[in-house]
Amino acid sequence: MSEMTGMSDFTRMTATEIASLVAGGETSAVEVTQAHLDRIAAVDDRVHAFLHVDTEGALAAARAVDERRAAGEVLGPLAGVPVAVKDVLATRGVPTTVGSKILEGWRPPYDATIVQRLREAGTVMLGKTNMDEFAMGSSTEYSAYGPTHNPWDLSRIPGGSGGGSAAALAAYEAPLAIGSDTGGSIRQPGAVTGTVGAKPTYGGTSRYGLVAFSSSLDTPGPCARNVLDAALLHQVIGGHDPMDSTSIPQPVPDVVAAARLGATGDLTGVRLGIVSEFVGEGAEPGVMAAFRESVDALTKMGADVVEVSCPTFAYALPAYYLIAPSECSSNLARFDGVRFGLRVGDDGNRSLEEVMSLTREAGFGPEVKRRIMIGTYALSSGYYDAYYGQAQKVRTLITRDFNAAFERVDALISPTTPSVAFPMGARTADPYQMYLADLYTIPTNLYGGPGISVPCGLSEGLPVGLQVMAPTMADDRMYRVAAALESAVGTFTPPAL
């Protein structure tokens, strides 16, 4: 019996393995789904990766997959595989809060394009994962519903804003998850939980139904425990969407083939550039050690590694903290209690303006308010040019640095984040320290290209991530490099919960 349990522990399997078992009729999607629901029931009170578990919806979706298979339909490559979805994506009839009190109880009347694609692909949505409120944060401590704990050490943060999705993977509650990356919210949680997180090219994945934080930066993307699974998920959710004007009308590069190619461990002729600015004093020694070892591994596989200076990356953080709050101050204006979500003070005596104001006062947390105020200020007449306008110029310069770098190398690499998972509460009182967690991931968002974080080692028993950044619409390149590194260093398993 114990042997049987080991063999059928679906929660430890890769998405590829699960899909193959389901497709071959060796197990059912319902069994797989139930195993994950059981795992969630067993550990999530300690991890708190989920804000909402859609037990009935998941089982119904799983049954539908099993029926389709029984009817002889050819299933897609991820059919029957459970997926955890960051609570930033609208899910029809399923609560969507964005980690905020202001959307408590809101059940969207529509599905985000990505969610729709997940359903069509036969994946099984387990539920919605925790996140920093409106994706603003790097530790998931700013969730209005309580923090998520890092499965590697429950006293530490799982990264953010997508800490829930990353923790769900690391805690074996789901084999796949969806995140969204505005300044590193997929990659940084991936790095500190020892999982893979990919930010696709901006416009390569649809934002329709993604509750906006910063429209010009937000990029939904795949999270997984290995590179190939991430690529398979990327392939399913990516591609042009006519509902999103900023979506690129081109097919997704073949990221799955690239991941398979990378897994062969051959990087002959691939030119990689280490971003000089990101391997200086800012990173923890343990992080740098793991990174250096990985660079050696990449070199051994045939990659031609050089250092590339991108001087304007130093201005990425300040530019980001003007652009993102500016856009958020406008995007979040719609949360006023009039049409959906929380409404406070509507007692029949107060004016509409007072109700809107009280609703926003009660519904938004302090970090969200801070950014709305920064953004409102930055867009004000008389300040626009000095702040928002200037930040956009920096963005152009950063893009130039990327373009220049990609003339010399195929992809850039750096540590994903300067430190390993920090203890909960360590940075909540100091926003600037919190912002530094995204120091290495933000330039990619400002440029719009793809970036992936892949586990590259441990530092004091905690995972370290390596980031690969590629030119826009060359997502396949980063998958190849990431898969190669994975083939060299392996995957990392957290201690048992």
Add this chain to the structure above:
Amino acid sequence: MTTTLPAYDEVVARFEPVIGLETHVELGTNTKMFCGCPTDFGGEPNTRVCPVCLGLPGSLPVANKAAIEAIIRIGLALNCSIAEWCRFARKNYFYPDMPKNFQISQYDEPICVDGYLDVEVGGETVRIEIERVHLEEDTGKTLHVGGATGRIHGATESLVDYNRAGIPLVEIVTKPITGTGALAPEVAKAYVAELRDVIRTLGVSDVRMEEGSLRCDVNTSLNLPGAEWGTRTETKNVNSLRSVERAVRSEMLRQASVLDVGGRITQETRHFHEDTGDTTPGRSKETATDYRYFPEPDLVPIAPDPAWVAELKAALPELPRVHRRRLQEQWGLSDLDMQSVLNAGAVELIEATVAAGTTPAAARKWWLGELSRRANESGVELAEIGATPAQVAELQGLVDAGKLNDKMARTVLEGVVDGEGSPTEIMTSRGLEVVSDTGALTAAVDEAIAANPAIADKIRSGKVAAVGALVGAVMKTTRGQADAKTLRELILQRLGVQG
């Protein structure tokens, strides 16, 4: 405040007005500006909505290509340059009828710039310079229930209908219009009328002021000759052509009365009142709202292909000014006559009446005569008088067929204006038809001859002019339904006299 307003002539003798117009036109596209919802007018509240036009979290706009084509055609018709690259911008402010609490509009990169529109006022051509034409989305409509003011403050309930939210709206802004002096109100009206005609000709909007598909804000200021421009006010709620003229005039008079006593004009929004013809202050703009414009990050820039723009330009229809010149020639009118047709707003009405088979002269007679008089009396636009070109043509047809004489036709027309039905129906229901039954008429004539033997003798003896008295007598007994000419001949015939 009860101030005696100065006389208009005095005001324009002492002050120079500067006016400017901002006109909003709802486009008649099938779907909204940024989503696929229908734009038809009059649906039940909140039945023409989707996640996008409700601004639900996560929804995104996609620009309607038909709307972009329509605005480019408007820009071309207004002689504007079309931007090769421009962006939408967000205009941020909180208001419940705006689903996202920002409006997608255009700011410093409008799609059409630097155009002009020539209008005719008093026989002169006035060139109105167009600063910009841009595209934006309309807001919903809020109904504040309860409370004394109907405004947000004091209302017990506010209801919002988002059917209109997201309907494409074109804003056309003139440059300041100077040097029009006493004609300023007329120029304003002529501009809006011409703009409406141009847009209607393009077929991109039904431009109905009363339904709000064409809305106009009028800026007015006064300055002493040679001095800097005065502080301007913006008058809203100007819902008819006539109101445009009245609003400018009333605001000129009001501002003069303030300036005359050493007062200062407040920069503010004012509301025009159709009933009283004057304006009252709205929200003060002294503390200007900061709309925090920035480029809309959810939409890609608009970059119309120059070849496509050239195609649209080549395919523009004949514009009203050219069209009018052609009609003037066809109708054989002098400039002065054409001007009176224009002033009466009768061009299209006459054109349609002629198209329905009436001669230009007859069509012009009805529209500029009887119908214009009625329109003036009841203070409505000629087009809204209640008679259609088809009805006028039908009426003239009855006259031409000899079934109605001129006087009867006027009576029938009154019935048409009062909504009693078609001319033929009214003729029948009111029993108004030329008596052509010779038997009945002959009897009436013989009766009149018998009743007036002295007059009959006079006529017989050669004083034919006396026939008028007998004609009058018969007319009386037949209640005017006989044709005077026929009647005269019949009387002479019965008396054996040559006419």
